[in-house]
Amino acid sequence: xxxxxxxxxxxxxxxxxxxxxxxxxxxxxxxxxxxxxxxxxxxxxxxxxxxxxxxxxxxxxxxxxxxxxxxxxxxxxxxxxxxxxxxxxxxxxxxxxxxxxxxxxxxxxxxxxxxxxxxxxxxxxxxxxxxxxxxxxxxxxxxxxxxxxxxxxxxxxxxxxxxxxxxxxxxxxxxxxxxxxxxxxxxxxxxxxxxxxxxxxxxxxxxxxxxxxxxxxxxxxxxxxxxxxxxxxxxxxxxxxxxxxxxxxxxxxxxxxxxxxxxxxxxxxxxxxxxxxxxxxxxxxxxxxxxxxxxxxxxxxxxxxxxxxxxxxxxxxxxxxxxxxxxxxxxxxxxxxxxxxxxxxxxxxxxxxxxxxxxxxxxxxxxxxxxxxxxxxxxxxxxxxxxxxxxxxxxxxxxxxxxxx
Numbered sequence: 045x046x047x048x049x050x051x052x053x054x055x056x057x058x059x060x061x062x063x064x065x066x067x068x069x070x071x072x073x074x075x076x077x078x079x080x081x082x083x084x085x086x087x088x089x090x091x092x093x094x095x096x097x098x099x100x101x102x103x104x105x106x107x108x109x110x111x112x113x114x115x116x117x118x119x120x121x122x123x124x125x126x127x128x129x130x131x132x133x134x135x136x137x138x139x140x141x142x143x144x145x146x147x148x149x150x151x152x153x154x155x156x157x158x159x160x161x162x163x164x165x166x167x168x169x170x171x172x173x174x175x176x177x178x179x180x181x182x183x184x185x186x187x188x189x190x191x192x193x194x195x196x197x198x199x200x201x202x203x204x205x206x207x208x209x210x211x212x213x214x215x216x217x218x219x220x221x222x223x224x225x226x227x228x229x230x231x232x233x234x235x236x237x238x239x240x241x242x243x244x245x246x247x248x249x250x251x252x253x254x255x256x257x258x259x260x261x262x263x264x265x266x267x268x269x270x271x272x273x274x275x276x277x278x279x280x281x282x283x284x285x286x287x288x289x290x291x292x293x294x295x296x297x298x299x300x301x302x303x304x305x306x307x308x309x310x311x312x313x314x315x316x317x318x319x320x321x322x323x324x325x326x327x328x329x330x331x332x333x334x335x336x337x338x339x340x341x342x343x344x345x346x347x348x349x350x351x352x353x354x355x356x357x358x359x360x361x362x363x364x365x366x367x368x369x370x371x372x373x374x375x376x377x378x379x380x381x382x383x384x385x386x387x388x389x390x391x392x393x394x395x396x397x398x399x400x401x402x403x404x405x406x407x408x409x410x411x412x413x414x415x416x417x418x419x420x421x422x423x424x425x426x427x428x429x430x431x432x433x434x435x436x437x438x439x440x441x442x443x444x445x446x447x448x449x
Contacts, residue, residue: 046072046073046074046075047073047074047075047156047157047364047437048074048075048077048154048155048156048157049065049069049074049075049076049077049155049156049157049158049159049360050077050079050131050153050155050157050158050159051065051076051077051078051079051158051159051161052079052121052124052131052158052159052160052161052162053079053080053121053160053161053162053163053329053331054078054079054080054082054085054105054116054161055085055086055088055161055163055329055330055349056088056329056346056349056350056353056420056424057161057163057328057329057330057331057346057349057350057352057353058078058080058159058161058162058163058328058329058353059078059085059105059108059424060349060350060353060354060357060423060424061159061161061326061328061353061354061356061357062076062078062109062112062114062159063108063109063112063114063424064353064354064357064358065114065159065357065360065361066112066113066114067112068357068358068360068361069361069364069365069437070437071113073364073437074364074437075115076112076113076114076115077114077115077116077117077153078105078109078114078115078116078117079117079119079121079131079133079153080105080116080117080118080119081118081119081120081121082105082118082184083104083105083106083116083118084102084103084104084105085103085104085105085108085421085424086103086183086184087100087103087417087420087421088182088346089346089417089420090417091181091182091183091184091186091187092181092187092211092214092215092218092219092382093218094181094184094187094188094191095179095181095187095190095191095194095215095218095219095287096191096194096218096219096221096222096223097191097194097195097222097223098222103421108424117133117153118135119133119134119135119151120133120134120135121133121162121297122134122297123297123300123301124158124160124297124298124301124303125301126158126301126302126303126322126325127302129154129155129156129158129324130152130153130154130155131152131153131154131155131158132150132151132152133150133151133152133153134150134151155324156324157324157325157326157360157364158324158325158326159325159326159327159328159356159357159360160298160303160311160319160325160326160327160328160331160332161327161328161329161331161349161353162294162295162297162298162331163294163295163329163330163331164182164292164293164294164295164330164331164344165182165183165292165293165295166180166182166183166186166288166289166292166293167290167291167292167293168288168293169290169291171265171266171267171268171290172266172267172268173267173268173269174268174288176268176270177268177269177270177286178206178268178286178287178288179193179285179286179287179288180287180288180289181211181215181287181289182211182289182292190285190287193285194219194223194226194285197223197226197284197285199225199226200225200226200227201225201226201227201284201285202226202227202229202282202283202284202285203219203223203226203227203228203229203283203284203285203286203287204229204230204231204273204281204282204283204285204286204287205219205228205229205230205231205286205287205289206230206231206265206268206273206286206287206288206289206290207231207232207288207289207290207291208230208231208232208233208234208236208237208238209289209290209291210345210379210381211289212230212232212289212290213230213236213237213248213381213383214381214382214383215287215289216228216229216230216252216257217251217252217255217257217382217383217384217387218382218384218385219287220252220255220256220257220384221255221384221385221386222384224255224256227256227258228255228256228257228258229257229258229259229260229281229283230252230257230258230259230260231260231263231265231273231275231281232259232260232261232262232263233262233263233264234261234262235261235262236248236249236252236259236261237249239399240379240389240391240399240403241391241399241400241401241402241403242401243401243402243403244389244391244399244403244405247383247389247403247405247406248381248383248389251383251384251387251389251405255383255384260275260279260281263275263276263277263279263281264276264277265290268283268286268288269283271283271284273286292330292344293308293309294308294309294310294330294331295309295331296309298310298311298327298331302321302322303319303321303322303325303327304319304320304321305333306333308333310327310330310331310332310333311325311327311331311332311333312333313326313327313328313332313333313334314334315334315335315355315371316355316356316359316369316370317332317334317352317353317355317356317359318356318359326356326359326360327356328349328352328353328355328356329344329348329349329352329353330344330349332352334352334374336373336374336375336376336395336396336397337373337374337375337395337396338395338396340396340397342374343397346420347376347379348374350420350423350424351374352374355370355372355374358370364437365437373395375395375396375397376393376394376395376396376397377392377393378390378391378392378393379391379393379397380409380412380413380416381413382410382413382414383405383410384410385410386407386410387405387406387407387409387410388405388406388409388410388412388413389403389404389405389409390403390404390405390409390412390413391403
């Protein structure tokens with residue numbers, strides 16, 4: 045019987061893991077199934093562009109997976125039973141979930157090895173009014189809703205972006221550039237770009253001044269209303285539209301299993317991306333808590349997710365074929381921050397993600413950032429490097445129970 049490998053989630057990490065596994069392992073020995081709620085690959089790092097009204101190139105997953113031998117299951121994951129080694133699926137439209145039942149769309153998918161890559165979504169942090177009044181750019185549906193709402197605003201409309209991380213800075217600058225007729229503001233808890241080097245901070249401020257973005261620093265947002273944002277010091281910031289980008293929260297499914305998870309709900313993984321509690325489960329991307337080169341946790345980003353996916357795929361292949369486990373440390377080189385379509389800043393960082401002095405910015409940096417975005421999508425479909433010859437599984441790894449579907 046073939047060894048069944050199921051990958052949950054087709055974001056940067058999950059799709060990269062599926063493609064690399066297909067290139068590492070022989071198709072006669074494994075069944076690779078990639079489960080995703082949408083039939084398309086979503087370039088999450090570009091969702092602020094979607095919100096600003098730009099059209100992105102469609103990236104259907106069937107096209108990206110063509111010729112790899114990976115089977116795509118378009119369905120939502122509702123539960124994972126790590127004791128029975130099955131995943132519960134449902135079709136969002138109540139259909140057959142590409143292999144489920146016709147009476148409600150429920151199905152179970154058995155696995156021998158599971159790659160958990162369900163990612164993250166907008167984190168509300170318990171702030172009142174976020175769910176009722178705020179928009180988000182952490183998902184494609186959310187970015188589309190924000191785009192449609194912004195299209196309704198007349199000139200002079202007030203938009204407040206909450207959150208001073210990479211997403212907040214990119215969203216505020218993108219919206220201000222695309223909609224120069226709107227009053228765009230950014231509310232941040234500390235100083236603008238306070239994790240950047242002085243050169244990086246100066247460049248961000250210069251661009252924000254040019255784009256007319258108002259920055260509310262040391263503004264700890266405690267409530268979101270229909271027409272305003274309230275901060276902890278009693279300040280009211282007028283807002284016809286509030287875009288919430290104050291961090292990410294992981295999918296809650298892992299916390300409901302027997303997997304060991306962190307306080308944030310991330311699956312705790314070792315250096316090979318293997319669950320520390322269940323050796324047949326690997327976790328990658330935002331869903332995983334893994335350490336970088338100096339013992340600090342890897343941040344949620346595609347800069348972490350793709351290398352984590354490669355590490356997991358190589359580790360799975362090594363264990364199934366009797367090969368050598370990878371020992372490459374996972375670290376960082378830079379943070380690429382777009383500031384609209386015509387500007388960006390490239391903050392050079394240490395391997396553990398601390399800012400170095402150098403932070404070039406401008407049009408050349410914008411072109412470089414665009415190459416990084418294109419490269420990330422390319423690497424999902426072409427997870428190089430990989431051996432020219434797929435390795436065969438060892439005999440014990442080929443022995444599995446019949447599939448429970």
